[in-house]
Amino acid sequence: MRYSGFEVIKQALRGHRGWGPAWRDAAPRSEYDMVIVGGGGHGLATAHYLASRYGITNVAVIEKGWIGGGNVGRNTTIIRSNYLLDGNEPFYEMSLKLWEGLEQDINYNAMVSQRGIVNLIHTDAQRDAFTRRGNAMILNGADAELLDQGAIRREYPWLNFDDARFPIKGGLAQRRGGTVRHDAVAWGYARAADGRGVDIIQNCEVTGFVMDGGACTGVETSRGTIRAGKVGVAVAGNSGRVMAMAGMRLPIESHVLQAFVTEGLKPILPGVITFGAGHFYVSQSDKGGLVFGGDIDGYNSYAQRGNLPVVEDVCEGGMAIMPMIGRARLLRMWGGVMDMSMDGSPIIDRTHIDGLYFNGGWCYGGFKATPASGMAFAHLLATGRPHDTAAAYRFDRFRTGRMIDEKGMGNQPNLH
Amino acid sequence: MLIDHPLLGPRDASEFVYLGDASLIDRPDWQADDAARAFHDYAYLRDNPAGPHRELWFHEGGDRSWLVVTRDTTTHEITDVRLARDVALERRRSS
Numbered sequence: 001m002r003y004s005g006f007e008v009i010k011q012a013l014r015g016h017r018g019w020g021p022a023w024r025d026a027a028p029r030s031e032y033d034m035v036i037v038g039g040g041g042h043g044l045a046t047a048h049y050l051a052s053r054y055g056i057t058n059v060a061v062i063e064k065g066w067i068g069g070g071n072v073g074r075n076t077t078i079i080r081s082n083y084l085l086d087g088n089e090p091f092y093e094m095s096l097k098l099w100e101g102l103e104q105d106i107n108y109n110a111m112v113s114q115r116g117i118v119n120l121i122h123t124d125a126q127r128d129a130f131t132r133r134g135n136a137m138i139l140n141g142a143d144a145e146l147l148d149q150g151a152i153r154r155e156y157p158w159l160n161f162d163d164a165r166f167p168i169k170g171g172l173a174q175r176r177g178g179t180v181r182h183d184a185v186a187w188g189y190a191r192a193a194d195g196r197g198v199d200i201i202q203n204c205e206v207t208g209f210v211m212d213g214g215a216c217t218g219v220e221t222s223r224g225t226i227r228a229g230k231v232g233v234a235v236a237g238n239s240g241r242v243m244a245m246a247g248m249r250l251p252i253e254s255h256v257l258q259a260f261v262t263e264g265l266k267p268i269l270p271g272v273i274t275f276g277a278g279h280f281y282v283s284q285s286d287k288g289g290l291v292f293g294g295d296i297d298g299y300n301s302y303a304q305r306g307n308l309p310v311v312e313d314v315c316e317g318g319m320a321i322m323p324m325i326g327r328a329r330l331l332r333m334w335g336g337v338m339d340m341s342m343d344g345s346p347i348i349d350r351t352h353i354d355g356l357y358f359n360g361g362w363c364y365g366g367f368k369a370t371p372a373s374g375m376a377f378a379h380l381l382a383t384g385r386p387h388d389t390a391a392a393y394r395f396d397r398f399r400t401g402r403m404i405d406e407k408g409m410g411n412q413p414n415l416h
Numbered sequence: 417m418l419i420d421h422p423l424l425g426p427r428d429a430s431e432f433v434y435l436g437d438a439s440l441i442d443r444p445d446w447q448a449d450d451a452a453r454a455f456h457d458y459a460y461l462r463d464n465p466a467g468p469h470r471e472l473w474f475h476e477g478g479d480r481s482w483l484v485v486t487r488d489t490t491t492h493e494i495t496d497v498r499l500a501r502d503v504a505l506e507r508r509r510s511s
Contacts, residue, residue, distance in 0.1 A: 240464030249461040253436065254489070299434045300489045302466040307417055307492070309430040342460045398460040411459050414434055 003107055022187060023194035028201050028223050032060045034381055035219055035228035037206050037242065038235035039063025041072035041182075041367065042359055044189035044200075045374020046234060046381070048106065051196035053375070054382035059198045060228075061190075062221060064205040068186030071237055074304075074336035075367040076259050076293045078272055078283065080117045080177035081142045084133045087392030087404035088345060089140040094389045095372030096142070096176055102371060108188030110180050111286070116271040117177035118152065120159075120321065121170040126276055130172040137174070145173040156273065159321055166277040166320050177272060179283050185370060209246045215354035216246065232357040232381050234373075237337035238302070239360035246353060250360070251342040251398050253413040256301035256335045257293065257364045258310055262328040264288030273321070280317025282325075290328060292318060296338060296364065298414040305335040338364050344416030345404035348376050348386065348393045357381055358395075363416055419485060420497050424478060431477035437462050438470035438484045441504050466490050472500060 001007065001020060011018050034050065036043045039061045050056045061067075079099050081092035103110055121127045127146075134144035148170045149161065161168045190200050201223070210218035210225060218227035235242045239252055269284040282292035294314035297306040311333070318325040341347065341361035346369065348359045359377045362369060376390035386394070392404055398411075409415040417429035444454035466489055473483045482500035487493065 238466075240462070241466050244463075244465075249457070249463060251460040251462070253462050253464050254466070299429075299487075300436075300464065300469055300471065301492065302490045303492055307429065309428075399456050413436070 003109070022191040023200050026060070026199035026201050028060060028062070028204060028221065028226050029199065030225070031218075031227040032199070033058040033228065034230045034232065035059070035226055036061045037219065037231065037233045039067035039186075039190070039200060039202065040070045040234065040236070041068070041185050041189070041370040042236065042362075042373045042377065043234040044186055044193060045370050046232060046359070046377040047193040047198045048189045048196075049375045049378035050382060051193055051198055052105075054378055056382055057197040059193075060201055060226065061193070061198060062201045062204045062206065062219070062226070064203075066202050067190050067200060068183055071336045071338075071366060072186045072370070073183050074259065074334060075182055076281065076283070076291050077179045077182045077285075077367065078117065078177070078281065079112075079180055079368040080174055080272075081368075082117070082119065082133065082137055082144065082172065082174045082177065083406060084136045085404055085406055086140075088406065089136060089142065091372050091376070091389040091393075092369065093137075093140055093142045094375065095369050098371030098375065099180065100176070102188070106188045106192035108184060108191060110184040110188050112178070112180050114176050114178040115283075116173060116175045117274070118147065118155070118171040118173045118271060119274045120152070120168050120276045121172065122166045122168060122277045124169075127170060134172050143174060143176050145175065147171045147173050155270070158268070158324060159273075160323055163320060166275075168321065179272065179285075182367060189374070206242060206245070209356065211353075216356035228355075230355050230357060230381055232359065232377060234359040234377060236339040236360045236362045236366055239339045239358070241302075243358065246351070246356060248351060251347075251395075252339045252361050253300050254302055255296045255298065255338050255340045255414060256303055256306045257296045257338050258306040258314070258333060258335045259291070259293040260314065260333045261285070261289040261291045261331050262325075263331045265290065265328060275317045275321045278313070278317040278320065280314060280321065282318065282322070289331060290325065296340065296414060302337050303335065304337055338362070340413035340416060342398060342411040342413060343403035343405040344407055344409065346373070346393050347395055348373065348380060348390045349395045350380065350384075351395070417492055417494065419473060419483065419494060421475065421478070421481075421483065422497060422499055423481070427475070427478060429473075431475060432473040432483075433476045435472040435474060438472050438500075438503070439463070440472060441484075441500065441507065441509050443509070468495065
């Protein structure tokens with residue numbers, strides 16, 4: 001069924017009894033051309049682009065739990081392409097362009113809202129750094145706009161401009177950035193892939209890889225062995241666990257990142273703003289809740305929950321730029337497990353094992369990358385060559401010294 | 417999280433700075449023939465287990481000692497804390 005305004009009216013007249021499931025509850029077959037491990041945003045996007053762009057439809061996406069139950073449903077929903085380095089910016093700009101056309105592409109309302117993102121500037125040195133970043137963005141075909149304090153005051157008059165310690169001097173804006181309804185991304189990609197014949201298999205945990213003469217020829221799962229010409233793993237958060245079954249050690253540590261949402265409030269925050277002197281980012285959901293987050297907790301964790309020192313740190317960041325947030329009550333807080341890589345950038349690459357491909361290391365920037373990650377991984381799986389925009393995301397960059405370290409922190413994952 | 421410091425007793429984890437896997441104690445021999453490969457693995461690759469994890473914490477807001485903490489990464493439960501110096505001495509990594 002194609003979703004449309006006309007369909008909504010038609011179904012309304014029939015008491016909404018005609019809506020079918022958005023995707024089939026497929027049972028695993030014994031063999032596929034390709035198996036994608038991980039039914040999150042990236043795995044489902046990969047399946048969609050494999051089917052729609054590369055014509056490969058004999059594909060299964062296998063998921064341990066239910067689709068969209070991992071990080072695609074646990075993030076703060078922000079999309080942007082405001083990176084500095086050449087290895088990153090073209091990739092994230094492709095992602096933002098794919099977001100812009102996503103709903104038409106997959107015929108699903110993902111509530112893509114280009115409400116704009118502003119990174120606040122607090123010092124002269126930071127203005128220099130952000131000016132350089134904005135120029136790098138423009139050179140790579142993205143949009144960027146340097147705002148002075150007056151321009152920020154017009155848009156966000158209630159910010160704490162004259163704070164003694166962190167006065168707000170301006171900001172770097174990307175108007176095309178914004179937010180997306182994250183669950184709808186998983187569901188929309190699943191429905192679109194399913195519509196082209198991809199099997200979405202839930203409650204199917206991978207327990208091992210089938211190896212044949214040193215090549216990967218399938219996966220062992222809790223629902224039996226599934227053979228595949230190629231296996232792509234997109235399980236960020238659990239990459240270390242899954243790839244250990246193939247005997248691989250990765251340049252990745254798993255860390256917990258917390259996020260928070262307040263009770264519903266009247267509209268106050270039209271876009272996304274980030275604090276430049278600490279780590280704090282906030283937007284307002286369509287239901288009215290302020291959705292915000294900050295740094296990772298900083299120690300290895302698979303627990304999907306964090307500790308109080310980071311809660312305090314995030315709230316201090318919030319109070320520093322928007323003191324009124326202190327009057328809001330927190331409704332929910334939760335944690336997600338991040339693949340923190342050694343240079344803060346992801347990996348989309350073949351492994352040393354034939355037939356086994358890897359997509360992970362997204363740190364806490366995976367959500368915005370979902371469409372490009374799917375496109376680049378699909379390209380790699382279909383053609384055997386890296387996508388032009390993802391050519392730098394190789395395993396061997398640590399060996400060859402080609403790290404993509406946006407923050408310049410070195411091989412210390414909890415500092416990225 | 418509370419870290420039960422061997423000398424100071426239970427201390428709040430926020431007094432500490434986290435470095436990572438305790439395998440970082442085992443720095444490779446820089447004169448070995450395969451030193452380049454060994455240092456790549458040492459610097460960049462991690463076991464990253466879901467479960468008990470031996471890791472290095474630095475008591476920056478306290479006595480500035482390095483600790484080897486055994487902590488379950490799925491529950492955050494800490495089961496063992498030792499001075500990193502003692503661990504390194506046992507492994508003949510320090511004097």
